[in-house]
Amino acid sequence: MNKSYLETMPDINGFFGKFGGSFIPPALEKPFEEIKQAYEELKNSSKFIEDLKYVRKHYQGRPTPISFAKNLTNFCGGAKIYLKREDLNHTGAHKLNHCMAEVILAKHLGKKKVIAETGAGQHGVALATAAAYFGLECEIHMGEVDIKKEHPNVVRMRILGAKVVPATHGLKTLKEAVDSAFEAYLANTQNAIYCIGSVVGPHPFPMMVRDFQSIIGFEAREQFFEHEAKLPDVVAACVGGGSNAMGIFSGFIDDKEVELYGVEPMGKGNKIGEHSASLTYGEEGVMHGFNSIMLKDIDGNPAPVYSIGSGIDYPSVGPEHAYLKESGRSKVGLCNDDEAVDAFYKLSQLEGIIPALESAHAVGFAMKLAPSLSKDKTILVSLSGRGDKDIDFVINNYPIPNSKF
Template sequence: MGYLKTMPSKDGFFGEFGGAFIPPQLEPHFKEIAEAYERLAVDSSYIAELRYIRKHFQGRPTPVQHAKNLSNAMGGAQIYLKREDLNHTGAHKLNHCMGEALLAKFMGKKKLIAETGAGQHGVALATAASYFGMECEIHMGEVDIAKEHPNVVRMKLLGAKVVPVSFGAKTLKEAVDSAFMSYLEQTEDAIYAIGSVVGPHPFPKMVRDFQSVMGFEAKDQFLEMTGNNPDHVVACVGGGSNAMGLFSGFIDDDQVQLHGVEPHGTGTELGKHAATITYGEPGQIHGFKCIMLKDENGEPAPVHSIASGLDYPGVGPEHSYLHTIGKVQYGSASDEETLKAFYALSRHEGIIPALESSHAIAYAMKMAISHPGESILVNLSGRGDKDIDYVTEKFGFGDDFKL
């Protein structure tokens, strides 16, 4: 039996990580969600509707593209891109948002609540709510609202209520805190649609399963294109949904090396990065156990990343587990390296990538030089429309950019 069939355990643990450490009043609601998902995951009508949505609304399958120009410029390995930026709404997030919204519909819920960092999850959930005729409430830190203004506009145009979060660091962690507090008051009519492979069980498993469509598509596409599996599969990791989605297609192939790329920000001190697995330790955050960054009091530490979707002091429990057993290699890319990759893909391939995805591109560019003759498949998890105002206003148009 394959890895995906055996992990997590029935109570949501990946080794020592995962679980559901939640207030007693939430326990019956998360149990209801878990039971509904396990039932619907094998229900033919649910599966048929989700497949219809993926094909006729989302535009799946998304292609795999050989980044020929970038590969030639690096002069080493051949780089390929899984083009999730071409998925409707411009990122991988719609893969699980449509699944979660459809689940909510089958459960008789009327409202979707969520947090968002870069805004991609918020846009995707607002899109799903509009599609299914549901209400939508998105919590977003004020710092991220300022950085990701285009996505705030999109959410509002789609009919979502955007709730600014003004406490703490005013970024993703606080947005999660705020969304959880709101959900506590609306559990009968709403579902909290968590935006990554994080949170209490069943969300790490459920979001991974919805996102695995990327990995299975990519495996078939890469084999058809090249006749082989890729030597390396690379994806950025904040919470880690795009990475677990792509990894799912290759996780039982021992000859494929999996790489997760964390945000190294501007330095090694707490508050200057969000490289959770690189510098963290086991702990609990937002109702689950994972590797996390802690301050001197053992609380979630302040974090930083140029990419709003990656600045989270925790990481998915499955990533924590895959790190401890050595199945996935976790590295990092700095803000500076990420910007260089952002400009490189724009100039060499005609693709403006999301800053989140640019971390994976940066890592692949470094790897390509030292792995001549090998192949690297990168998850281009989102497009950079949301980032262009922030990048150009703060860093310019890359006129001085050089590989």
């Protein structure tokens, strides 16, 4: 019997083809090997699986539903647009799917503290929530720019008991938050664990976070049959690091007839520093301990990046996304700032759902794709988070439309 894709990828060393692996300083080799071994033990543990099922059902609020966006579909014309509603997950995004599991792993290793980076703040809020639930200390590193932009999530993290550490170097956004968090973890590997917030970083995190997020895809596959009695024709999700995308892709990755689109942020132009479209404009390179496709400056270093979505302004992408694109299994969609804001308002005013700006990129792409497809086709969008965190920024910079049409 042939093994499924998820059973065979990555390989034993954490590589998806040539992407992935672990490129870390010697001081981190032992703690990352401990994390890998702990995950291998836990993922086959019936107690761990039952504990995770309990938490997801009775605390997180899973399964999250699929909603048919009837009004948005009628507005766009063409294919039907469906939404996998991760915005209804506790804390308002998909991030809790892996954070609860990572904190269970931390406790299994006897750690007292969790350290992480965050961009839009959704991972930070989720990890602070999980740490509060399981009784661990929590330290979140966040770019100074994002702290100002995503103020509501910063307040939530602090209310939940987390220490928020500003990253004040470089562009003061997501990459710098990762740098800062890695430094803090390196100084405290004995008592702490670094809970990476996406399918990035050294092995085993791209695999581990994907596996924890795969619940999105497995639920969506079953739920979609309830709506349409068939698989979706297209599955689309925003991609920065790409955890929500790998989560929903996991349910359909062996179904070659389902097109998978990772939607990248085109920001405000195609010049370096104006976008975060790594898969579109990047090249192979190692950053933050893994080999993938990344945006580089003229010296070969990580390039400055930009997106209106703080959670997806990252100069690289999860190695599995790089592999899926290069192998032809996935395609790349693009959505710029203006299209994302238009989708933000359209989904709000046509469906009564306020999306996160990151998620609005996937919605914006679906709005462009739908009219090019026939009415019997379907698009399933990963609505990875809700937009509470973004409302002040949006209305202060993009006036509310006079008409939803």
